[in-house]
Amino acid sequence: MNPRKVFALTRAGIMESLHYRLGTFVTLFANLIYLVLVYYLWKAIYASSGVEVVNGMTFTDTMIYLILATSLFNFLEMFVVWDMSRSIQSGKIILDLLKPLKFRTYTFWSYSGSHVVSFIMTFIPTFIIVMIVTKGAIPIGLNLVYFIISTVFALIVNFNIEMIVATICLYTESTWGINIVKETIVLLLSGASIPLAFFPDKLRAVVEYLPFRAVYDVPLTILLEKNGTDTLQGLLPVFGFQILWIVILTAAGTLFWNYSVKKITVNGG
Amino acid sequence: MEDQALVMKNVCKDFKVLNRHEGLKGSIQDLFSRDYKTISAVKDVSLEVARGEIIGYLGPNGAGKSTTIKMMTGVLEPTSGEILVNGKVPYKNRTENCENIGVVFGQRSQLWWSLPLIESFKLLRDLYMVPQAQYEEMIELYRSLVDIEPIINKPVRQMSLGQRTLSDILAAFLHNPTIVFLDEPTIGLDVSMKDKIRALIKGLNKEKNTTVILTTHDMGDVDALCRRIVIIDKGMKIYDNDIEHLKGYFGSYRTLHMKLADDTWEQMLIDEKTTDVMQVITEKQKVTKIKDIRLEEISTEEVIKKIYEGEAV
């Protein structure tokens, strides 16, 4: 994959995303409403509990964590599974496979444009609003840089999970079922619905080792400088965790994809 | 008035679209742009179609054909002008209008994808409240016109394109509508399936005196089915008369077929008013040997091509 092709695909993606202008504003607006919901809910929850800190998380921490998780969710949301199932049903998949780029690489970069747009158009405004509302509760420093690096890793992990699930769709027509199972598992076990800090210890011990944590929990923990990620010693294992899963998932995903495509071409699609 | 299945008077249709700019910078500009332009898809079209008539509604891509059909079926409202289908304004009486029309879009099936054809028919019978006797009579008629046995119990999703189109046409006639709109019914089909479908349309038209409005790019459809054609280009009606009449305008044109030394046929369109056929043959003979010669009248295909290319009528 040469840089020119990468740039061309990203650029096309950005233009296409901007094309849907009203959609961009609506997404931002909906995000803000969601932010309000999370705020009120957790304010009430903390107020009822009568304590300031629960499992190492203050109200502000929890709120920042959940709102940015949702914002990341919108930003990371890829419709790879749906696109794949539609292109299988319409037979367009054959054309995609004939393109002179590796299919996985092609898919990844064609989403990069919309990632850039939604990062700028929805994540950054949400981030700024959260910063203002919480009056500087988000530490500002090198952690922002680490957060962005970690988000890029998260994006790759997420893409790999999406691709593996999308590959399963080559075998079954049950896209809805497959996709909802994936979404539920990712949202719950990555800490996007409720911060992992609140999980019971035994469950948490298991979740710690699964790749889903690399998608939402790791970048947000780094951003909030929790669990010792404010030091290099604390940071390295976390990045290592993400990179390890990227390697494992990329290898597994590529093997699975190549194997499946071969099988399907043999069967005559 | 009652004899007219369809009347259009000075119908226009405009669309408002955003003026998009090019490039990445343009895309960002468009995000905040209020720069709209109006596009006239249909300009001042008037048309009358009698009951039982099959007309070919032709025009190059983007001429405004489907916009017109959408207005006739009541899906779109004309910007100005008047449309009457069976004496009623389709847009204002959409449901009622739908009772009396049938629509087939060549590439998209309107049937229930996973249901066997017969079940789709039964559901349509109920949707259109077709009396059982009339329904059975129609199925009998279908049986007499085409061999429906291989498809009647097949789910639409398992059908070939040809079978699907056939099913869609049958479904469109099921409630015995007064007008049927066929949008490229033979697109993508093989020669024998095309013949089958043309015969079916002709048969149904004859039996039920159904008006058929046919849009197509396949002049074979036109030759087989229509006596009258209407041509629309850039939203305007540019021709409305019999095909024969149209061919008369190009009466001096001949298609010259020549079989050359290497057994290939070469064809050439010649206007006898300006060019001498013998001269062309002589010229050609100087270059290569001619084994056989055939001289034909201009085909519909070529007439239409000439009109699309801007030859005035």
Place this chain on the structure above:
Amino acid sequence: MEKKKRGLRFYADIYRKILVQDLKTKMSYRADFIISTIGMIMVNLSGFITFLILFRNFPTINGWDYYHMLFLYGFSLVALTPVQCFFDNNWNLRFQVTSGDFIKYCFRPVNVFFYFMSEVFDVKGLGQLAFGIGTLIYAWIHIGIPVTPLVIAKLIVFLITASLFMIALMNAAAATCFWIRNSGYVMVIMFRFKDFAKYPSSIFSGIFKFLFTFIIPIAFIAYYPSLVILDPSNVPLLSWLSPLLGVLFFWLSYTFWMLGVRKYDFTGS
């Protein structure tokens, strides 16, 4: 030509016939059915786990204890069943509109909205219904609400009421696709709003209380209607008004949906 009358009985009859045919074909895709059911169970399970984790950390929320919250949760699940079962085709609307296939719904002599929705009956919703009823009964027993015919009648009326609000929300969200091209996010976000229906809406205050009551009426998906059962001596006016408001919201969303159909220019072809 005599005018054919299409009344409620006609529509009920047609819906039943399409449903029977639809179920017959669904039976032939057993794998899809099983995977989707697993997916649905996962969704409900994950929601329940989130709920449990929350209550492990915080014993009450805004004065609501575990069983009352559970009642609200079960109530919302049951109320969300109709939208899942009968209006699931809303999720396909934007694809059909963009591709131009939507036009086929306009050529039949029946209501476009009805015809479109009749095409899909989602069996998976029934799993959610069972889950919801189970939760509701469990909470009901623990709270010790008396079982009288009047209470049951009230429960049914207010469950139907509550479901109207969610149907209205999803209709409106889906209909945005007539104006906005990538309206997928609007639906996804609206669908996530429903997760907040299971919390008492007394947590909101000020302008947002108004917003979540009258504009995005999530307060009506469980909170207000369920108060009629949970707190019969102290029912707020809005609870009594909710059936009326439900009908109004449904009608508004229907009107908006149909307006979209009329405004849309069907240029997809």
